[in-house]
Amino acid sequence: MTGVPRLVRYGAVVCDVDGVLHVGGDPLPGAATWIETVRALGLALLLVTNASWERSVTLGRLSAAGIEVPAGLVVTSGEAVVDELVRMGTRRTAVMGAGSVTEALGGTGIRRVAPADLLAEPRDAALVLGVAADREEALRWLGPLVGAGVPVLSTNRDMVYAGASGPEMGTGMLIGELEEAVPGLAVRACGKPFAPMARVVRERLAGREPLLVVGDNPDVDVPFAQRLGADSLLVLTGAARDAGGSHPTLVVDDLERALEMMVDGS
Numbered sequence: 280m281t282g283v284p285r286l287v288r289y290g291a292v293v294c295d296v297d298g299v300l301h302v303g304g305d306p307l308p309g310a311a312t313w314i315e316t317v318r319a320l321g322l323a324l325l326l327v328t329n330a331s332w333e334r335s336v337t338l339g340r341l342s343a344a345g346i347e348v349p350a351g352l353v354v355t356s357g358e359a360v361v362d363e364l365v366r367m368g369t370r371r372t373a374v375m376g377a378g379s380v381t382e383a384l385g386g387t388g389i390r391r392v393a394p395a396d397l398l399a400e401p402r403d404a405a406l407v408l409g410v411a412a413d414r415e416e417a418l419r420w421l422g423p424l425v426g427a428g429v430p431v432l433s434t435n436r437d438m439v440y441a442g443a444s445g446p447e448m449g450t451g452m453l454i455g456e457l458e459e460a461v462p463g464l465a466v467r468a469c470g471k472p473f474a475p476m477a478r479v480v481r482e483r484l485a486g487r488e489p490l491l492v493v494g495d496n497p498d499v500d501v502p503f504a505q506r507l508g509a510d511s512l513l514v515l516t517g518a519a520r521d522a523g524g525s526h527p528t529l530v531v532d533d534l535e536r537a538l539e540m541m542v543d544g545s
């Protein structure tokens with residue numbers, strides 16, 4: 280490439296959390312300074328995570344890593360799921376293993392019910408799966424629910440995420456297994472890089488383009504940037520050791536290096 284883009288050329292930064300800012304609450308090099316710099320330069324900032332757990336878990340791990348941000352800057356995959364449920368006209372949903380979804384349902388008027396209630400009244404119903412869904416319980420309900428025409432959504436399709444002791448099995452692994460086991464099941468994933476999360480982010484950052492998407496997963500964060508028409512910065516501190524087949528705008532070992540290249544100019 281002919282030159283490294285300067286951070287100030289962007290209007291907003293869409294930053295992933297796990298594997299970018301921390302792993303399991305342990306800070307990654309340059310992460311706190313990166314966030315401070317983005318905010319000090321006056322760029323808009325969203326911390327967009329595909330994690331299935333509640334916003335408070337993400338905020339707690341950021342805080343453990345020395346990064347304090349207002350809660351409203353964290354966008355969870357639960358918000359993308361609920362945005363999609365609302366557009367679908369859903370009135371009742373059962374949520375398995377996705378605290379971020381349960382949390383985001385508040386105030387929408389969509390009722391959270393047990394899977395048996397969806398089966399009893401499948402109209403305007405949906406099932407949602409997250410990373411902590413129990414495989415056996417999901418298998419027990421999916422056949423009858425799919426047969427009854429109930430749509431199934433998930434927080435994401437990530438195969439791995441950056442956990443405290445290395446890559447951990449993501450929601451995508453479970454979803455893949457379930458789709459293989461249950462005839463007719465086609466799960467609609469809502470987090471990055473899919474359309475519902477893109478909609479949520481576009482709405483939040485309207486007028487703040489151009490955007491820079493920062494992430495550690497070449498299969499998720501880079502295509503998400505492409506969907507948004509944004510540049511992408513891939514950091515090799517989490518899910519991947521290289522860009523794989525993806526084509527990010529810039530690849531760096533960590534955010535410390537990104538600061539040197541995009542802010543300091545070396």
Ligand SMILES: [Mg+2]
Nearest residue numbers: 295297298495
């Ligand atoms: Mg990540």
